[in-house]
Amino acid sequence: MTALALEHVDKRFPTGTLALQGVSLSVGSGEFVSLLGPSGCGKSTVLRLLAGLDQPSAGRVRHPERAAETGFVFQSPTLMPWARVADNVSLPLRLAKQPRAQIDAAVQSALERVGLAEFAQAFPRELSGGMQMRVAIARALVTRASLLLLDEPFAALDEIGRMRLNVELLRLWQQERFTAVFVTHSVMEAVFLSQRVVVMAPRPGRVAQEIRIDAPYPRDESWRASAAFAASCVQVSQALQRAVESAEEAAHA
Amino acid sequence: MPDRGATPRALRFAAPTIAAALALLAWEGAVRLFDIPPYLLPGPWLVLRTLVENFGSLLPSWWFTVKITFAALGLAVLGGAALALLFALSRTLELGLFPFAVVLQVTPVVAVAPLVLILVDNATATVLICAWIVAFFPILSNTAIGLRSADTNLRDLFRLYGASRWQTLRHLLVPSALPYFMAGLRVAGGLSLIGAVVAEFTAGAAGRETGLASRILEASFRTEIPKMFAALVLVSLTGVAIYALMNLLAHLVLRRWHESQR
Numbered sequence: 001m002t003a004l005a006l007e008h009v010d011k012r013f014p015t016g017t018l019a020l021q022g023v024s025l026s027v028g029s030g031e032f033v034s035l036l037g038p039s040g041c042g043k044s045t046v047l048r049l050l051a052g053l054d055q056p057s058a059g060r061v062r063h064p065e066r067a068a069e070t071g072f073v074f075q076s077p078t079l080m081p082w083a084r085v086a087d088n089v090s091l092p093l094r095l096a097k098q099p100r101a102q103i104d105a106a107v108q109s110a111l112e113r114v115g116l117a118e119f120a121q122a123f124p125r126e127l128s129g130g131m132q133m134r135v136a137i138a139r140a141l142v143t144r145a146s147l148l149l150l151d152e153p154f155a156a157l158d159e160i161g162r163m164r165l166n167v168e169l170l171r172l173w174q175q176e177r178f179t180a181v182f183v184t185h186s187v188m189e190a191v192f193l194s195q196r197v198v199v200m201a202p203r204p205g206r207v208a209q210e211i212r213i214d215a216p217y218p219r220d221e222s223w224r225a226s227a228a229f230a231a232s233c234v235q236v237s238q239a240l241q242r243a244v245e246s247a248e249e250a251a252h253a
Numbered sequence: 254m255p256d257r258g259a260t261p262r263a264l265r266f267a268a269p270t271i272a273a274a275l276a277l278l279a280w281e282g283a284v285r286l287f288d289i290p291p292y293l294l295p296g297p298w299l300v301l302r303t304l305v306e307n308f309g310s311l312l313p314s315w316w317f318t319v320k321i322t323f324a325a326l327g328l329a330v331l332g333g334a335a336l337a338l339l340f341a342l343s344r345t346l347e348l349g350l351f352p353f354a355v356v357l358q359v360t361p362v363v364a365v366a367p368l369v370l371i372l373v374d375n376a377t378a379t380v381l382i383c384a385w386i387v388a389f390f391p392i393l394s395n396t397a398i399g400l401r402s403a404d405t406n407l408r409d410l411f412r413l414y415g416a417s418r419w420q421t422l423r424h425l426l427v428p429s430a431l432p433y434f435m436a437g438l439r440v441a442g443g444l445s446l447i448g449a450v451v452a453e454f455t456a457g458a459a460g461r462e463t464g465l466a467s468r469i470l471e472a473s474f475r476t477e478i479p480k481m482f483a484a485l486v487l488v489s490l491t492g493v494a495i496y497a498l499m500n501l502l503a504h505l506v507l508r509r510w511h512e513s514q515r
Contacts, residue, residue, distance in 0.1 A: 053409050072413055078406040081510045082428045091424070095414045123510050 002062070003029040003147060003179040004050055009059035011045050011205075019045045021204040023059075029146075032173055032180045034190035034197045036236065038244055042205020043183040047072075047149050050181060071140025071178075073150040077132035079124040079139075085111070086120040089139045096143075110142040113172060130161040134168070141172065148173075150182045154189070166192055167220060174217055187240065191232045192224055199236065201243035203251065208243035211236055295479040304483035311468060315487050318464035321377070321449040322495070325384030329441055332385075333392030334434065341400040341426055342418065351397075358390035362448055366455040376456050380464070383452030388445035391437040399433025400426045432511050435503040442495040450488060 005026035011019045020042045027033050035043040048054040049061050051072055063070070071092075079088045086107050093103045111117045114134040124132055133153060140148055150169075154162040170193060173180055184190050190197045191213055201208040213232050215223055223229055277297045283289070284296035291299055304311070336354075340347035362383045370379040403425050411421045453466035465484050472481035508514040 048409075051409075051413055053412060070413060072410060074406045074410075076406065078404060078410060080407065080425070080428065082431070083510075091410075092414045094424070095411070095416045095420055125510060125512075 001029040002026045003031070005062045006046065006049060006056075007060040007062070009049065009056040009061065011042070011049065011054070012057040018204040020049075020056075021206050023205065023207055025198060025207060027179055027181060030177045030179055031196065032170075032182070032194045034182045034184055034194040035200060036184055036187065036190045036197050036240065037200030037205070037208075038202055038240075039185065040205075041200040041202040041243075043185075043200055044151050045205065046200075047151050047181060047183050050147075051149050069143065069146040071143065071145035071148045073133075073136050073140050073148070073153045075152045075155055077124070077129070077136045079132055079135055081124050083124075084120070085116065085122050085124065085127070085135050088124065088135055089142050091139060092143045106142050106144075107138075110138040113141065113175075114138045114168070128161075130157055130165060133157065133165060137169070137172070141176065141178075144176075145178055147179045148181070150180065152183050152185065155185070162189070163221075163224075169193065170217065170219055187233050187236050188224075191229060191236055192219065197236050199239045199243055201247045203247050208246070209239045211239060292476055292478045295482055299479050300482040300486060303479040304486060307480055307483060311465070311484060311487060314463060314465050314468045314484070315491070317462045318446070318449050318453075318466070318488070319491060321380050321384055321464060322446045322491075325381055325388050325445040325449060326438075326442055328381075328385050329388035329392050329445060330438065333389050333437070333441075334396050337393055337396035337400055337430075338422070340397045341422065347397070354390060354393055357386055362387050362451055363455050366452045370456045376453075377462065379456040380449055380452040383456070384445045384448035387448035388441040391440040391444065392434070393437075395433045395437025395440075396430055399430025402433065403429040432503075432507055432513060435499075435506060439496065439499040439503065442499045443492055446488070446492050446495055 006023050009023045010021055013019055023042070023046065025046070035046055037043050045054065049056055050063070051070055052061075052063050055061075080091070083091075089110055090103050090107045093106055098106075107120070108117065111120055114137055116131060116134055116138065119127065119131065119135075124135065127135065136153070154165050157165065166189060169180075180193075182190070182193055194213055197211045197213060198207055199209045199211065200206065211232075215226075215228055215232075281296045281298055284294060295303070336350070340351070365386065366379060366383050369382050370376065373379055373382065407425055408421075411425055416424070449464065450466045453464050454470065465488050468484040469481050469488075472478070472484060504514055
């Protein structure tokens, strides 16, 4: 079942730049899809369109019925520095005016799921970058979101922290069966996480190729060490290389 | 990045204290050494004695100036913050009204005071209005900038979750603006004291109650220079106290989360 889709979408910015051209993309319910591409290929724009934060210049976007079912994780943790961890996580529920008791229970559970239950009363600046990112994920999941949009969420973390959060994200995805669209510029991260990698090409942004990654879940460090992982990485890298080269040729033609 | 928090507490206290003591000693020493007459430059010791001797007449004046200062500051906070909130809600209003605020700000209060006096015909009200005019702008402009400085991703998040204008204002814009408001308050605190004193110089001492500016003027007419210095010292100390108070306030409000309070 298709959870959300872009159909022949163009996006032109007010500056005149054509950010996306003829992008069609459908994401199945409960699927884990990565958008991979060089900077300037419109990955983040696709995500904003899927979230309903931007409108397409042409074409159609199909969202989930209710916005509250969408969680968004930005490249930076994007926490409110003046609010304690629990108050950051409870934000979506408070904005939806849910009853207090219900909010407290949901926040408690969301923090437990990301392993931060004992930090509920901390302020964001007291936490490490990786922990702040987990708070952001808890906030995205606290509404029991059926769709999680992630915009290079772990790009600013060190390698170890990024690997750990990748594993944790997959664990949450398996538990909660939300649909995940994950933007990244890392081939390995895309291959590690997703069922399908959508390779995008720049100027204007478009879908160059879609590659299935058929390894079973749960995936963990042994998947990262396997020959199949390496083979998939090579395949995706080559697709990415071709996408970039074709864009460069088009620019010089 | 140098760790500024690592400055020893003792040094933070000792350095300015020793510097101040040395400056006072040098002043007193110079006055005695060169035998400068007190009607040109009184030494700090004489100023202190004059201050104590005239405390009875200076205290009511000081209290009057302090009252004006805080009343003006309070009105500036109310008016400045309220107008900034309106600006945050309506860009049109901001574009239309901000120039008025700028005109109010750039016109020297010394030049405005006689005009205000003609219009309101009350010296105390004139002093209050002038002090308010100078304190108002930093609050307004800082708060207005602060309200516009909320993180763009957080704004998107509020949109994504369907926050109302009021919710966005209350949960995002106002907290984001708080550090800016506090910085404005610190500037406005000092300015409203300056406004209260300067306006009294020009508006004159027509009222029943008069402030420190009138004492300074009086003393200068009678060439009671030590008394003039004593009143000046009171003004300065009051300014320092207001500055410290605003710092304390900012610290209490922001210490848990803002970088400026690390």
